[in-house]
Amino acid sequence: MREALFIKQRTGKWKEFENIPTNDPDVLAEQFIIITDDLAYSKTFYPNSGTTKYLNGLAARFHQSIYKSKKESRNRFVQFWMLELPLVFAKYRKQLLISFVFFITFCLIGALSAKYDNTFVNMIMGDGYVNMTNENIAKGDPFGVYKDQDPFLMFVQIAENNLFITVLTFVAGMFFSVGTLFLLLKNGIMLGSFQYFFISKGLGLQSILVIWIHGTLEISCIIIAGAAGLILGNSIIFPKTYSRLVSLKRGAVDGLKITMGILPIIVMAAIFESFVTRHTEMPKWLSCFIMIASLVFIVTYVVIYPLYLNRKLNRHNN
Secondary structure, eight states: OOHHHHHHHHHHHHHHHHTOOTTOHHHHHHHHHHHHHHHHHHHHHOTTSHHHHHHHHHHHHHHHHHTSSHHHHHHHHHHIIIIIHHHHHHHTHHHHHHHHHHHHHHHHHHHHHHHHOTTHHHHHHOHHHHHHHHHHHHTTOTTGGGTSSOHHHHHHHHHHHHHHHHHHHHHGGGTTTHHHHHHHHHHHHHHHHHHHHHHHTTOHHHHHHHHHHHHHHHHHHHHHHHHHHHHHHHHHHOOTTSOHHHHHHHHHHHHHHHHHHHHHHHHHHHHIIIIITTOTTSOHHHHHHHHHHHHHHHHIIIIIHHHHHHHHHHHHHO
């Protein structure tokens, strides 16, 4: 795009932004995202122009307005969770959907493989785990594995492992998204075969009521981390109008925001798995409540609220 056309299309908004009241942190944050996007584009195609200098100054003014006081610095944490992260989710809803579809497909592959190959679960889960679970089933306590370890130690180990997998799923996107897809494949097949194993033992409903107490949040985070990895990988493969380096930086920042944003949810899932899932005798209504509440939270925060916020922002800008 020629610089003159770029200026013509955007100058109205820039002038409007110059008059944004500095006492409204929500509006400042919204407009700051737009300005930095325009600045990145201008730096790519018109690095030495007056337009770039103008946008750099405007972005600096917004930045100073957002971070000008300690009070607003404290609000930055709230703004990230209530505004910035949801807007990133809205921006990359396509990648979230793709990650979800791939993961569900891999789960089905795992379940079907376990159904038609009696050795598949042993190959995926390991003979030790399968034999231990069979012994627990024979004892009448099929989910005894969640009770065998000290809950705090179990929490530390699970949280550490799941945090590592989440970050790895994101970083693997550097390999042109293939690395992320491979990890989604691995985890999806594992989940599908694992779930089918209990279904084949006549424990399908009971396994759902127990495992998905923590699994709802845990699996959701794997899918979201997969989306973050796809954002990173696609920024390299499909730079669009940006240089590949600028596109990579944008994808890395947005993917990192998503990855960092879901870390507390992963910790919460680890808390559920270590301290709650072990109570397999809990009432069914309580298990259902925890699962439904977790699912409603994920769908609301990752899908519904971001779409609402994005539409509200678009109406404000128009």
